[in-house]
Amino acid sequence: AQSVTQPDIHITVSEGASLELRCNYSYGATPYLFWYVQSPGQGLQLLLKYFSGDTLVQGIKGFEAEFKRSQSSFNLRKPSVHWSDAAEYFCAVGARSTGNTPLVFGKGTRLSVIA
Amino acid sequence: DSGVTQTPKHLITATGQRVTLRCSPRSGDLSVYWYQQSLDQGLQFLIQYYNGEERAKGNILERFSAQQFPDLHSELNLSSLELGDSALYFCASSPGLAGRYNEQFFGPGTRLTVL
Numbered sequence: 001a002q003s004v005t006q007p008d009i010h011i012t013v014s015e016g017a018s019l020e021l022r023c024n025y026s027y028g029a030t031p032y033l034f035w036y037v038q039s040p041g042q043g044l045q046l047l048l049k050y051f052s053g054d055t056l057v058q059g060i061k062g063f064e065a066e067f068k069r070s071q072s073s074f075n076l077r078k079p080s081v082h083w084s085d086a087a088e089y090f091c092a093v094g095a096r097s098t099g100n101t102p103l104v105f106g107k108g109t110r111l112s113v114i115a
Numbered sequence: 116d117s118g119v120t121q122t123p124k125h126l127i128t129a130t131g132q133r134v135t136l137r138c139s140p141r142s143g144d145l146s147v148y149w150y151q152q153s154l155d156q157g158l159q160f161l162i163q164y165y166n167g168e169e170r171a172k173g174n175i176l177e178r179f180s181a182q183q184f185p186d187l188h189s190e191l192n193l194s195s196l197e198l199g200d201s202a203l204y205f206c207a208s209s210p211g212l213a214g215r216y217n218e219q220f221f222g223p224g225t226r227l228t229v230l
Contacts, residue, residue, distance in 0.1 A: 034218065043117065043205055044221040090158065094217055102148060102171050103219055107157045 002027040002093045006106035013081050014114055021076040021109050023091030032094035033074040035065055039087045086113045119222035121206050127228045133194040136225045140187055140208030147189040153202040164189055165212055196229045
């Protein structure tokens with residue numbers, strides 16, 4: 001079964017600084033990978049996803065993520081953080097099997113942005 | 116807007132009561148998932164339905180039950196409510212069961228407060 005680890009529970013960055021949120025997964029093959037964002041009091045919104053092909057994936061709101069098979073990682077990055085990026089970020093992994101395997105979510109990383 | 120709708124948006128009730136949360140998936144999606152999100156437990160997967168049948172169970176209490184109807188909408192029933200059941204309840208939907216077809220789209224959530 002697949003699993004996801006987001007090592008950082010809470011990160012604080014200054015507005016305009018770069019951001020990297022870490023995600024490590026455990027799965028026997030190349031998984032499907034997702035990043036979701038949740039603003040306070042809101043549902044989860046898909047930021048980006050990796051299925052196959054180019055390992056650098058572009059998403060909405062200026063985010064990107066890079067799949068690194070050798071490190072079992074799918075870190076989320078943004079070159080310049082805006083105050084509106086303050087939210088909770090969830091990494092999720094899906095299996096490529098043909099059976100029923102719901103996505104597995106990490107515990108989330110809360111991002112705070114300071115002026 | 117993900118296309119997933121949930122009603123009601125807010126629900127306030129008393130301990131011992133029973134409530135029903137409703138979810139309408141995106142048009143064409145056959146899978147529906149229910150999640151509970153609380154401050155101490157994070158995002159917890161409860162249960163999944165696919166085309167009317169239960170397909171996966173997570174950390175769902177025996178006091179909770181769900182079903183998916185022929186029109187694919189789903190209801191989550193919570194009974195004998197306790198203070199600790201206060202949480203955000205999310206519904207998500209996906210086109211299918213496995214692989215890229217279980218990319219999930221989340222509704223805005225129902226905030227349940229048990230007094």
